[in-house]
Amino acid sequence: MTAPTKSSAVHQAPDPTSGLLGTSRADQFFKGLLTLAALLIPLLLLALFYELAHGSAPAIAEFGLKFLTDDVWDPVAEIYGAWPLLFGTLLTSFIALVLAVPLSLGVAIYLTEFAPEFIRKPVAMLIELLAAIPSVVYGLWGIFVLIPILRSTVFPFFRDTLGFLPFFDGPIYGPSVLSASLILTIMIMPFIMSVSRSVLLAVPNSQREASLALGATRWEAVRTVIVPYARSGIIGAIILGLGRALGETMAVTMLIGNRHEISASLFAPGYTMAAVIANEFSEAGTTLHIASLTYVALLLFVVTVIVNAGARLLIWRVGRKSGG
Protein backbone atom coordinates (compact mmCIF):
# COMPACT_ATOMS: atom_id res chain seq x y z
CA MET A 1 0.00 0.00 0.00
CA THR A 2 2.99 2.22 0.42
CA ALA A 3 4.60 0.97 -2.75
CA PRO A 4 2.47 2.97 -5.22
CA THR A 5 3.23 6.25 -3.47
CA LYS A 6 6.92 5.43 -3.48
CA SER A 7 7.05 4.70 -7.17
CA SER A 8 5.04 7.80 -8.03
CA ALA A 9 7.52 9.81 -6.01
CA VAL A 10 10.28 8.43 -8.20
CA HIS A 11 8.36 9.43 -11.30
CA GLN A 12 7.98 12.96 -10.10
CA ALA A 13 11.63 13.48 -9.34
CA PRO A 14 13.82 11.46 -11.70
CA ASP A 15 17.28 11.00 -10.33
CA PRO A 16 19.88 10.83 -13.10
CA THR A 17 22.26 8.72 -11.04
CA SER A 18 19.85 5.84 -10.56
CA GLY A 19 17.08 4.07 -12.41
CA LEU A 20 16.98 3.83 -16.17
CA LEU A 21 17.71 7.42 -17.05
CA GLY A 22 21.02 9.11 -17.52
CA THR A 23 24.57 7.78 -17.39
CA SER A 24 26.68 7.11 -14.38
CA ARG A 25 28.73 10.12 -13.34
CA ALA A 26 31.48 7.91 -11.96
CA ASP A 27 31.82 6.18 -15.33
CA GLN A 28 31.98 9.52 -17.12
CA PHE A 29 34.66 10.76 -14.78
CA PHE A 30 36.67 7.58 -15.06
CA LYS A 31 36.43 7.57 -18.83
CA GLY A 32 37.64 11.15 -18.95
CA LEU A 33 40.55 10.33 -16.68
CA LEU A 34 41.62 7.38 -18.80
CA THR A 35 41.27 9.34 -22.03
CA LEU A 36 43.50 11.98 -20.58
CA ALA A 37 46.07 9.39 -19.59
CA ALA A 38 45.97 7.83 -23.04
CA LEU A 39 46.35 11.22 -24.73
CA LEU A 40 49.31 12.07 -22.56
CA ILE A 41 51.57 9.55 -24.28
CA PRO A 42 51.33 10.91 -27.84
CA LEU A 43 51.47 14.45 -26.41
CA LEU A 44 54.69 13.60 -24.61
CA LEU A 45 56.11 12.21 -27.81
CA LEU A 46 55.21 15.36 -29.69
CA ALA A 47 56.63 17.56 -26.94
CA LEU A 48 59.85 15.58 -27.02
CA PHE A 49 60.11 15.92 -30.76
CA TYR A 50 59.41 19.65 -30.55
CA GLU A 51 62.03 20.17 -27.84
CA LEU A 52 64.67 18.28 -29.81
CA ALA A 53 63.86 20.11 -33.03
CA HIS A 54 63.82 23.42 -31.23
CA GLY A 55 67.07 22.75 -29.39
CA SER A 56 68.88 21.64 -32.50
CA ALA A 57 67.67 24.57 -34.61
CA PRO A 58 71.07 26.35 -34.66
CA ALA A 59 72.82 23.18 -35.84
CA ILE A 60 70.11 22.49 -38.42
CA ALA A 61 70.50 26.05 -39.69
CA GLU A 62 74.26 25.68 -39.86
CA PHE A 63 74.66 22.18 -41.33
CA GLY A 64 71.24 21.19 -42.64
CA LEU A 65 70.99 17.64 -43.95
CA LYS A 66 74.72 17.56 -44.64
CA PHE A 67 74.96 16.80 -40.92
CA LEU A 68 73.87 13.27 -41.79
CA THR A 69 76.64 12.66 -44.31
CA ASP A 70 79.62 14.63 -42.99
CA ASP A 71 82.14 12.72 -40.98
CA VAL A 72 84.11 15.45 -39.25
CA TRP A 73 83.31 16.16 -35.60
CA ASP A 74 85.56 18.94 -34.39
CA PRO A 75 84.30 20.95 -31.41
CA VAL A 76 87.36 23.24 -31.59
CA ALA A 77 86.73 24.25 -35.18
CA GLU A 78 82.96 24.09 -34.59
CA ILE A 79 82.39 21.64 -37.41
CA TYR A 80 79.96 18.82 -36.76
CA GLY A 81 78.96 15.83 -38.89
CA ALA A 82 77.12 12.81 -37.55
CA TRP A 83 77.61 10.17 -40.22
CA PRO A 84 80.08 8.03 -38.22
CA LEU A 85 77.68 8.13 -35.25
CA LEU A 86 74.69 7.13 -37.34
CA PHE A 87 76.75 4.42 -38.97
CA GLY A 88 78.11 3.18 -35.63
CA THR A 89 74.64 2.95 -34.10
CA LEU A 90 73.18 1.08 -37.05
CA LEU A 91 76.18 -1.22 -37.43
CA THR A 92 76.46 -2.25 -33.77
CA SER A 93 72.71 -2.86 -33.57
CA PHE A 94 72.76 -4.85 -36.80
CA ILE A 95 75.63 -7.08 -35.70
CA ALA A 96 74.03 -7.57 -32.30
CA LEU A 97 70.74 -8.55 -33.92
CA VAL A 98 72.39 -10.97 -36.36
CA LEU A 99 74.12 -12.73 -33.48
CA ALA A 100 71.36 -12.52 -30.88
CA VAL A 101 68.35 -13.60 -32.96
CA PRO A 102 69.43 -17.15 -33.82
CA LEU A 103 70.88 -17.68 -30.36
CA SER A 104 67.84 -16.46 -28.45
CA LEU A 105 65.39 -18.20 -30.78
CA GLY A 106 67.36 -21.39 -30.37
CA VAL A 107 67.24 -21.12 -26.61
CA ALA A 108 63.52 -20.28 -26.66
CA ILE A 109 62.73 -23.23 -28.90
CA TYR A 110 64.89 -25.53 -26.79
CA LEU A 111 63.22 -24.39 -23.58
CA THR A 112 59.66 -24.76 -24.88
CA GLU A 113 59.95 -27.85 -27.08
CA PHE A 114 62.96 -29.97 -26.23
CA ALA A 115 64.35 -29.37 -22.75
CA PRO A 116 63.46 -31.75 -19.91
CA GLU A 117 60.63 -30.36 -17.82
CA PHE A 118 62.70 -29.66 -14.69
CA ILE A 119 65.18 -27.31 -16.34
CA ARG A 120 62.71 -25.25 -18.39
CA LYS A 121 61.56 -22.78 -15.75
CA PRO A 122 64.88 -22.35 -13.88
CA VAL A 123 66.83 -21.63 -17.06
CA ALA A 124 64.17 -19.24 -18.36
CA MET A 125 64.23 -17.42 -15.03
CA LEU A 126 68.00 -17.10 -15.06
CA ILE A 127 67.93 -15.67 -18.55
CA GLU A 128 65.25 -13.19 -17.57
CA LEU A 129 67.45 -12.16 -14.66
CA LEU A 130 70.08 -11.10 -17.20
CA ALA A 131 67.64 -8.47 -18.41
CA ALA A 132 67.56 -6.90 -14.97
CA ILE A 133 71.29 -6.23 -14.70
CA PRO A 134 72.05 -2.48 -15.03
CA SER A 135 73.88 -1.67 -18.23
CA VAL A 136 76.77 -0.01 -16.43
CA VAL A 137 77.48 -3.38 -14.85
CA TYR A 138 77.57 -4.93 -18.31
CA GLY A 139 79.96 -2.15 -19.27
CA LEU A 140 82.30 -2.86 -16.39
CA TRP A 141 82.16 -6.57 -17.03
CA GLY A 142 82.91 -5.84 -20.67
CA ILE A 143 85.99 -3.79 -19.81
CA PHE A 144 87.42 -6.12 -17.20
CA VAL A 145 86.42 -9.54 -18.49
CA LEU A 146 85.15 -9.52 -22.06
CA ILE A 147 87.69 -7.20 -23.67
CA PRO A 148 90.80 -8.94 -22.25
CA ILE A 149 89.51 -12.28 -23.55
CA LEU A 150 88.62 -10.83 -26.92
CA ARG A 151 91.94 -9.06 -27.29
CA SER A 152 94.11 -11.97 -26.23
CA THR A 153 92.37 -14.89 -27.95
CA VAL A 154 89.17 -14.26 -29.91
CA PHE A 155 90.20 -11.31 -32.08
CA PRO A 156 93.61 -12.77 -33.02
CA PHE A 157 91.84 -15.99 -33.96
CA PHE A 158 89.42 -14.09 -36.20
CA ARG A 159 92.25 -12.15 -37.77
CA ASP A 160 94.23 -15.30 -38.46
CA THR A 161 91.34 -17.22 -39.95
CA LEU A 162 89.16 -14.52 -41.52
CA GLY A 163 91.81 -11.85 -42.00
CA PHE A 164 91.33 -11.86 -45.76
CA LEU A 165 88.05 -10.01 -45.14
CA PRO A 166 88.46 -6.28 -44.51
CA PHE A 167 86.21 -6.55 -41.43
CA PHE A 168 88.71 -8.71 -39.60
CA ASP A 169 91.89 -6.99 -40.65
CA GLY A 170 94.05 -4.33 -39.07
CA PRO A 171 95.39 -3.62 -35.63
CA ILE A 172 93.55 -5.10 -32.68
CA TYR A 173 92.30 -2.65 -30.09
CA GLY A 174 90.42 -3.76 -27.05
CA PRO A 175 87.53 -1.32 -27.19
CA SER A 176 86.03 -1.65 -30.66
CA VAL A 177 82.90 -1.85 -32.72
CA LEU A 178 82.95 -5.63 -32.38
CA SER A 179 83.36 -5.55 -28.59
CA ALA A 180 80.42 -3.15 -28.32
CA SER A 181 78.34 -5.31 -30.66
CA LEU A 182 79.07 -8.39 -28.58
CA ILE A 183 78.07 -6.72 -25.33
CA LEU A 184 74.89 -5.55 -27.07
CA THR A 185 74.25 -9.11 -28.21
CA ILE A 186 74.46 -10.33 -24.64
CA MET A 187 72.23 -7.50 -23.45
CA ILE A 188 69.40 -7.95 -25.95
CA MET A 189 69.34 -11.75 -25.87
CA PRO A 190 67.26 -12.01 -22.68
CA PHE A 191 64.57 -9.79 -24.18
CA ILE A 192 64.29 -11.65 -27.45
CA MET A 193 64.52 -15.01 -25.68
CA SER A 194 61.96 -14.30 -23.04
CA VAL A 195 59.35 -12.79 -25.37
CA SER A 196 59.83 -15.55 -27.98
CA ARG A 197 59.47 -18.12 -25.24
CA SER A 198 56.14 -16.69 -24.08
CA VAL A 199 54.95 -16.58 -27.67
CA LEU A 200 55.96 -20.19 -28.30
CA LEU A 201 54.31 -21.27 -25.05
CA ALA A 202 51.11 -19.67 -26.30
CA VAL A 203 50.99 -21.94 -29.37
CA PRO A 204 48.10 -24.31 -28.65
CA ASN A 205 49.12 -27.85 -27.83
CA SER A 206 46.60 -29.07 -30.39
CA GLN A 207 48.81 -27.62 -33.14
CA ARG A 208 51.82 -29.50 -31.82
CA GLU A 209 49.90 -32.75 -31.55
CA ALA A 210 48.30 -32.36 -34.96
CA SER A 211 51.72 -32.02 -36.51
CA LEU A 212 53.18 -34.95 -34.57
CA ALA A 213 50.16 -37.08 -35.44
CA LEU A 214 50.96 -36.51 -39.12
CA GLY A 215 54.32 -38.14 -38.56
CA ALA A 216 56.39 -35.02 -38.09
CA THR A 217 59.53 -35.21 -36.00
CA ARG A 218 59.82 -32.71 -33.15
CA TRP A 219 62.04 -30.56 -35.31
CA GLU A 220 59.67 -30.71 -38.27
CA ALA A 221 56.79 -29.73 -36.01
CA VAL A 222 58.82 -26.75 -34.78
CA ARG A 223 59.86 -25.71 -38.25
CA THR A 224 56.63 -26.21 -40.18
CA VAL A 225 53.94 -25.53 -37.59
CA ILE A 226 55.00 -24.07 -34.26
CA VAL A 227 57.36 -21.28 -35.36
CA PRO A 228 55.10 -20.20 -38.26
CA TYR A 229 52.17 -20.06 -35.84
CA ALA A 230 54.18 -17.79 -33.54
CA ARG A 231 55.97 -15.76 -36.18
CA SER A 232 54.36 -12.36 -35.70
CA GLY A 233 55.07 -12.57 -31.99
CA ILE A 234 58.65 -13.58 -32.69
CA ILE A 235 59.12 -10.58 -34.98
CA GLY A 236 57.75 -8.47 -32.14
CA ALA A 237 60.40 -9.93 -29.85
CA ILE A 238 63.13 -9.07 -32.34
CA ILE A 239 61.89 -5.49 -32.61
CA LEU A 240 62.00 -5.17 -28.87
CA GLY A 241 65.60 -6.30 -28.95
CA LEU A 242 66.44 -3.95 -31.80
CA GLY A 243 64.88 -0.99 -30.02
CA ARG A 244 67.01 -1.70 -27.01
CA ALA A 245 70.17 -2.11 -29.09
CA LEU A 246 69.64 1.20 -30.88
CA GLY A 247 69.21 3.18 -27.70
CA GLU A 248 71.66 1.40 -25.41
CA THR A 249 74.13 3.99 -24.14
CA MET A 250 76.20 3.13 -21.11
CA ALA A 251 77.70 -0.25 -21.94
CA VAL A 252 78.33 0.75 -25.54
CA THR A 253 80.01 4.00 -24.51
CA MET A 254 82.31 2.02 -22.25
CA LEU A 255 83.26 -0.52 -24.89
CA ILE A 256 83.19 1.06 -28.31
CA GLY A 257 86.32 3.19 -27.93
CA ASN A 258 84.60 6.47 -28.79
CA ARG A 259 86.49 7.41 -31.89
CA HIS A 260 84.71 9.58 -34.40
CA GLU A 261 85.69 7.55 -37.43
CA ILE A 262 84.43 4.88 -39.76
CA SER A 263 86.74 1.98 -40.30
CA ALA A 264 86.21 -1.13 -42.37
CA SER A 265 87.68 -3.21 -39.59
CA LEU A 266 85.39 -4.26 -36.78
CA PHE A 267 88.45 -4.35 -34.52
CA ALA A 268 88.72 -0.57 -34.76
CA PRO A 269 87.01 1.78 -32.30
CA GLY A 270 83.87 3.57 -33.36
CA TYR A 271 81.17 5.76 -31.91
CA THR A 272 77.39 5.75 -31.59
CA MET A 273 74.80 8.49 -31.32
CA ALA A 274 73.84 7.62 -27.78
CA ALA A 275 77.48 7.41 -26.70
CA VAL A 276 78.47 10.83 -28.06
CA ILE A 277 75.59 12.50 -26.26
CA ALA A 278 76.51 10.83 -22.98
CA ASN A 279 80.17 11.73 -23.36
CA GLU A 280 80.01 15.30 -24.53
CA PHE A 281 76.81 16.88 -23.30
CA SER A 282 78.08 17.85 -19.86
CA GLU A 283 81.18 19.47 -21.30
CA ALA A 284 79.67 21.15 -24.33
CA GLY A 285 80.36 24.86 -24.10
CA THR A 286 79.25 26.57 -27.27
CA THR A 287 75.71 26.94 -28.47
CA LEU A 288 76.53 25.15 -31.70
CA HIS A 289 78.06 22.19 -29.88
CA ILE A 290 74.98 21.79 -27.68
CA ALA A 291 72.71 22.23 -30.69
CA SER A 292 74.69 19.64 -32.63
CA LEU A 293 74.37 17.13 -29.81
CA THR A 294 70.65 17.83 -29.67
CA TYR A 295 70.55 17.31 -33.42
CA VAL A 296 72.15 13.89 -32.83
CA ALA A 297 69.46 13.16 -30.25
CA LEU A 298 66.79 14.16 -32.76
CA LEU A 299 68.40 11.86 -35.29
CA LEU A 300 68.43 8.96 -32.85
CA PHE A 301 64.79 9.66 -32.05
CA VAL A 302 63.83 9.65 -35.73
CA VAL A 303 65.86 6.52 -36.52
CA THR A 304 64.21 4.67 -33.63
CA VAL A 305 60.75 5.75 -34.75
CA ILE A 306 61.44 4.74 -38.37
CA VAL A 307 62.85 1.35 -37.41
CA ASN A 308 59.93 0.66 -35.09
CA ALA A 309 57.35 1.79 -37.61
CA GLY A 310 58.95 -0.39 -40.28
CA ALA A 311 58.89 -3.36 -37.98
CA ARG A 312 55.25 -2.79 -37.01
CA LEU A 313 54.40 -2.68 -40.67
CA LEU A 314 56.17 -6.01 -41.10
CA ILE A 315 54.20 -7.59 -38.25
CA TRP A 316 50.99 -6.20 -39.61
CA ARG A 317 51.64 -7.63 -43.06
CA VAL A 318 52.74 -11.01 -41.73
CA GLY A 319 49.71 -11.07 -39.43
CA ARG A 320 47.37 -10.33 -42.29
CA LYS A 321 48.93 -12.95 -44.51
CA SER A 322 48.51 -15.66 -41.91
CA GLY A 323 44.94 -14.53 -41.41
CA GLY A 324 45.17 -13.82 -37.72
Added chain:
Amino acid sequence: MGEQPPRMETDKLSAMYGKFTAVKGISLSFAANQVHALIGPSGCGKSTYLRTLNRLHEVSAGGWITGRVLLDGEDIYASSVNPIQLRRRVGMVFQKPTPFPTMSIRDNVAAGLMLDGRLPKAEVDEIVERSLRQAALWDEVKDRLKASALGLSGGQQQRLCLARTIAPQPEVILLDEPTASLDPQGTQRIEELVVSLKEHFTIIIVTHNMQQAARLSDTTSFFYIGQLIEHGTTKQIFTAPTHEQTEAYITGRFG
Protein backbone atom coordinates in the same frame (compact mmCIF):
# COMPACT_ATOMS: atom_id res chain seq x y z
CA MET B 1 35.37 -62.92 -39.41
CA GLY B 2 37.74 -64.82 -37.20
CA GLU B 3 39.71 -65.95 -40.27
CA GLN B 4 41.39 -62.62 -40.96
CA PRO B 5 44.09 -61.38 -38.60
CA PRO B 6 43.14 -58.07 -36.98
CA ARG B 7 44.61 -54.86 -38.36
CA MET B 8 45.24 -53.55 -34.90
CA GLU B 9 45.28 -55.17 -31.50
CA THR B 10 46.07 -54.29 -27.91
CA ASP B 11 47.21 -56.81 -25.38
CA LYS B 12 46.76 -56.05 -21.66
CA LEU B 13 47.42 -52.42 -22.42
CA SER B 14 47.61 -50.00 -19.51
CA ALA B 15 48.27 -46.29 -19.94
CA MET B 16 49.53 -44.06 -17.16
CA TYR B 17 50.09 -40.38 -16.52
CA GLY B 18 52.86 -40.47 -13.93
CA LYS B 19 51.41 -42.58 -11.14
CA PHE B 20 47.81 -42.27 -12.28
CA THR B 21 46.51 -45.17 -14.34
CA ALA B 22 44.01 -43.98 -16.93
CA VAL B 23 43.64 -47.20 -18.91
CA LYS B 24 43.73 -50.56 -17.15
CA GLY B 25 44.84 -53.70 -18.94
CA ILE B 26 42.76 -53.55 -22.07
CA SER B 27 42.86 -56.30 -24.68
CA LEU B 28 40.95 -55.53 -27.85
CA SER B 29 41.32 -56.24 -31.53
CA PHE B 30 40.17 -54.23 -34.52
CA ALA B 31 39.43 -55.93 -37.82
CA ALA B 32 40.50 -54.22 -41.04
CA ASN B 33 38.11 -52.02 -43.02
CA GLN B 34 35.58 -51.65 -40.29
CA VAL B 35 34.47 -48.80 -38.08
CA HIS B 36 35.13 -49.42 -34.41
CA ALA B 37 33.49 -47.20 -31.81
CA LEU B 38 34.81 -46.59 -28.31
CA ILE B 39 32.11 -45.26 -26.00
CA GLY B 40 31.85 -44.42 -22.34
CA PRO B 41 31.35 -41.49 -19.98
CA SER B 42 33.89 -38.65 -19.66
CA GLY B 43 37.12 -39.68 -18.00
CA CYS B 44 36.68 -43.34 -18.82
CA GLY B 45 40.04 -43.48 -20.56
CA LYS B 46 38.80 -43.96 -24.12
CA SER B 47 40.69 -40.96 -25.50
CA THR B 48 43.85 -41.96 -23.67
CA TYR B 49 43.46 -45.46 -25.06
CA LEU B 50 43.10 -44.03 -28.56
CA ARG B 51 46.25 -41.95 -28.12
CA THR B 52 48.29 -45.03 -27.25
CA LEU B 53 47.51 -46.45 -30.69
CA ASN B 54 49.68 -43.88 -32.50
CA ARG B 55 52.03 -43.37 -29.56
CA LEU B 56 50.85 -39.83 -29.01
CA HIS B 57 50.15 -40.68 -25.39
CA GLU B 58 53.87 -40.75 -24.65
CA VAL B 59 54.14 -37.13 -25.83
CA SER B 60 51.84 -35.99 -23.00
CA ALA B 61 53.47 -35.03 -19.73
CA GLY B 62 54.22 -38.18 -17.75
CA GLY B 63 52.64 -40.52 -20.30
CA TRP B 64 53.81 -44.15 -20.33
CA ILE B 65 52.31 -47.58 -20.96
CA THR B 66 52.62 -51.25 -20.20
CA GLY B 67 51.37 -54.07 -22.38
CA ARG B 68 51.51 -54.37 -26.14
CA VAL B 69 49.93 -52.70 -29.16
CA LEU B 70 50.14 -54.58 -32.44
CA LEU B 71 49.75 -53.15 -35.91
CA ASP B 72 49.57 -55.95 -38.49
CA GLY B 73 51.00 -58.25 -35.85
CA GLU B 74 54.00 -56.02 -35.16
CA ASP B 75 54.55 -54.50 -31.71
CA ILE B 76 54.55 -50.74 -32.22
CA TYR B 77 56.22 -50.18 -28.85
CA ALA B 78 59.19 -52.36 -29.75
CA SER B 79 62.43 -50.43 -29.34
CA SER B 80 63.18 -50.79 -33.06
CA VAL B 81 59.98 -48.99 -34.06
CA ASN B 82 60.24 -45.32 -34.92
CA PRO B 83 57.11 -43.53 -33.66
CA ILE B 84 57.46 -41.04 -36.54
CA GLN B 85 57.07 -43.81 -39.13
CA LEU B 86 54.27 -45.37 -37.10
CA ARG B 87 52.27 -42.13 -37.11
CA ARG B 88 52.43 -42.07 -40.88
CA ARG B 89 50.61 -45.42 -40.85
CA VAL B 90 48.18 -44.52 -38.08
CA GLY B 91 46.62 -41.09 -38.69
CA MET B 92 44.56 -39.07 -36.24
CA VAL B 93 41.85 -36.42 -36.29
CA PHE B 94 41.18 -34.44 -33.12
CA GLN B 95 38.15 -33.16 -31.28
CA LYS B 96 38.62 -29.57 -32.40
CA PRO B 97 39.63 -28.85 -35.98
CA THR B 98 43.37 -28.13 -36.04
CA PRO B 99 44.15 -26.56 -39.43
CA PHE B 100 47.60 -24.96 -39.61
CA PRO B 101 46.75 -21.25 -39.76
CA THR B 102 49.82 -20.10 -41.67
CA MET B 103 49.28 -22.61 -44.48
CA SER B 104 46.93 -22.47 -47.43
CA ILE B 105 44.21 -25.08 -47.87
CA ARG B 106 46.40 -26.98 -50.31
CA ASP B 107 49.46 -26.84 -48.06
CA ASN B 108 47.40 -28.04 -45.12
CA VAL B 109 46.40 -31.18 -47.00
CA ALA B 110 49.96 -31.63 -48.24
CA ALA B 111 51.51 -31.07 -44.78
CA GLY B 112 51.97 -34.78 -44.06
CA LEU B 113 53.26 -35.48 -47.57
CA MET B 114 55.89 -32.79 -47.43
CA LEU B 115 57.45 -34.51 -44.43
CA ASP B 116 58.32 -37.52 -46.53
CA GLY B 117 60.76 -35.52 -48.56
CA ARG B 118 60.50 -34.22 -52.06
CA LEU B 119 57.54 -35.35 -54.05
CA PRO B 120 57.05 -33.76 -57.46
CA LYS B 121 54.57 -30.91 -57.32
CA ALA B 122 52.22 -32.54 -59.83
CA GLU B 123 52.04 -35.65 -57.70
CA VAL B 124 51.35 -33.62 -54.56
CA ASP B 125 48.58 -31.73 -56.37
CA GLU B 126 47.08 -35.02 -57.46
CA ILE B 127 47.11 -36.45 -53.93
CA VAL B 128 45.70 -33.20 -52.54
CA GLU B 129 42.80 -33.35 -54.97
CA ARG B 130 42.14 -37.03 -54.30
CA SER B 131 42.23 -36.51 -50.54
CA LEU B 132 39.95 -33.50 -50.70
CA ARG B 133 37.51 -35.49 -52.87
CA GLN B 134 37.60 -38.37 -50.40
CA ALA B 135 36.89 -35.88 -47.62
CA ALA B 136 33.99 -34.46 -49.69
CA LEU B 137 35.53 -31.01 -49.59
CA TRP B 138 36.92 -30.67 -53.11
CA ASP B 139 33.92 -28.92 -54.67
CA GLU B 140 33.80 -26.34 -51.89
CA VAL B 141 37.48 -25.38 -51.97
CA LYS B 142 38.77 -26.17 -55.46
CA ASP B 143 38.68 -22.50 -56.46
CA ARG B 144 40.52 -21.27 -53.41
CA LEU B 145 43.20 -23.82 -52.69
CA LYS B 146 45.69 -21.03 -52.07
CA ALA B 147 43.46 -19.27 -49.53
CA SER B 148 44.01 -19.56 -45.79
CA ALA B 149 42.43 -22.56 -44.14
CA LEU B 150 41.02 -20.29 -41.45
CA GLY B 151 38.39 -18.96 -43.83
CA LEU B 152 36.59 -22.29 -43.74
CA SER B 153 33.70 -23.10 -41.43
CA GLY B 154 34.24 -25.43 -38.46
CA GLY B 155 32.78 -28.38 -40.34
CA GLN B 156 34.87 -27.66 -43.41
CA GLN B 157 37.97 -27.31 -41.27
CA GLN B 158 37.32 -30.71 -39.75
CA ARG B 159 36.92 -32.27 -43.20
CA LEU B 160 40.15 -30.52 -44.18
CA CYS B 161 41.86 -32.18 -41.23
CA LEU B 162 40.41 -35.48 -42.37
CA ALA B 163 41.79 -34.87 -45.88
CA ARG B 164 45.16 -34.00 -44.35
CA THR B 165 45.10 -37.25 -42.36
CA ILE B 166 44.22 -39.50 -45.29
CA ALA B 167 46.61 -37.84 -47.76
CA PRO B 168 49.66 -39.91 -46.71
CA GLN B 169 47.50 -43.07 -47.03
CA PRO B 170 47.60 -44.42 -43.49
CA GLU B 171 46.18 -47.87 -42.75
CA VAL B 172 44.33 -46.84 -39.62
CA ILE B 173 42.54 -43.56 -38.84
CA LEU B 174 41.91 -42.59 -35.24
CA LEU B 175 39.05 -40.16 -34.69
CA ASP B 176 38.87 -38.52 -31.26
CA GLU B 177 35.31 -37.20 -30.96
CA PRO B 178 35.59 -35.64 -34.40
CA THR B 179 32.12 -34.09 -34.32
CA ALA B 180 32.15 -32.78 -30.74
CA SER B 181 32.61 -29.18 -31.82
CA LEU B 182 30.42 -29.27 -34.95
CA ASP B 183 26.82 -28.32 -35.67
CA PRO B 184 24.34 -31.05 -36.70
CA GLN B 185 24.93 -30.48 -40.41
CA GLY B 186 28.72 -30.66 -40.05
CA THR B 187 28.30 -33.75 -37.91
CA GLN B 188 26.22 -35.47 -40.56
CA ARG B 189 28.81 -34.79 -43.27
CA ILE B 190 31.58 -36.27 -41.14
CA GLU B 191 29.47 -39.32 -40.31
CA GLU B 192 28.71 -39.99 -43.96
CA LEU B 193 32.41 -39.68 -44.68
CA VAL B 194 33.44 -42.10 -41.98
CA VAL B 195 31.19 -44.77 -43.44
CA SER B 196 32.50 -44.20 -46.96
CA LEU B 197 36.12 -44.20 -45.82
CA LYS B 198 36.06 -47.65 -44.27
CA GLU B 199 36.42 -49.12 -47.72
CA HIS B 200 40.05 -47.94 -47.70
CA PHE B 201 40.90 -47.50 -44.04
CA THR B 202 40.38 -49.08 -40.66
CA ILE B 203 38.66 -46.53 -38.46
CA ILE B 204 38.61 -46.30 -34.69
CA ILE B 205 36.33 -43.56 -33.39
CA VAL B 206 35.89 -42.27 -29.87
CA THR B 207 32.47 -40.75 -29.37
CA HIS B 208 30.23 -39.41 -26.66
CA ASN B 209 27.26 -39.73 -28.86
CA MET B 210 25.51 -43.08 -28.55
CA GLN B 211 23.42 -42.64 -31.67
CA GLN B 212 26.58 -41.87 -33.59
CA ALA B 213 28.20 -45.09 -32.43
CA ALA B 214 25.06 -47.03 -33.31
CA ARG B 215 24.79 -45.44 -36.76
CA LEU B 216 28.42 -45.70 -37.84
CA SER B 217 30.20 -48.56 -36.26
CA ASP B 218 30.57 -52.26 -36.85
CA THR B 219 31.88 -53.00 -33.38
CA THR B 220 31.47 -51.10 -30.14
CA SER B 221 33.55 -51.17 -26.97
CA PHE B 222 32.23 -49.73 -23.75
CA PHE B 223 34.81 -48.19 -21.40
CA TYR B 224 34.22 -47.28 -17.79
CA ILE B 225 36.80 -45.82 -15.38
CA GLY B 226 39.73 -47.06 -17.39
CA GLN B 227 38.36 -50.54 -17.90
CA LEU B 228 36.83 -52.31 -20.84
CA ILE B 229 33.40 -53.38 -19.65
CA GLU B 230 32.06 -54.90 -22.82
CA HIS B 231 33.04 -55.39 -26.42
CA GLY B 232 31.00 -56.80 -29.27
CA THR B 233 29.31 -56.07 -32.55
CA THR B 234 27.47 -52.80 -32.43
CA LYS B 235 24.18 -54.61 -32.94
CA GLN B 236 24.76 -56.86 -29.98
CA ILE B 237 25.94 -54.04 -27.68
CA PHE B 238 22.94 -51.87 -28.47
CA THR B 239 20.28 -54.56 -28.53
CA ALA B 240 21.47 -57.17 -26.10
CA PRO B 241 24.20 -55.87 -23.80
CA THR B 242 25.35 -58.50 -21.36
CA HIS B 243 26.54 -56.11 -18.66
CA GLU B 244 24.23 -54.08 -16.54
CA GLN B 245 26.53 -51.01 -16.71
CA THR B 246 26.56 -51.10 -20.49
CA GLU B 247 22.81 -51.24 -20.62
CA ALA B 248 22.51 -48.43 -18.11
CA TYR B 249 24.89 -46.27 -20.15
CA ILE B 250 23.41 -46.85 -23.59
CA THR B 251 19.90 -46.30 -22.35
CA GLY B 252 21.01 -43.03 -20.82
CA ARG B 253 20.56 -43.92 -17.20
CA PHE B 254 24.05 -42.68 -16.35
CA GLY B 255 27.03 -40.97 -17.94
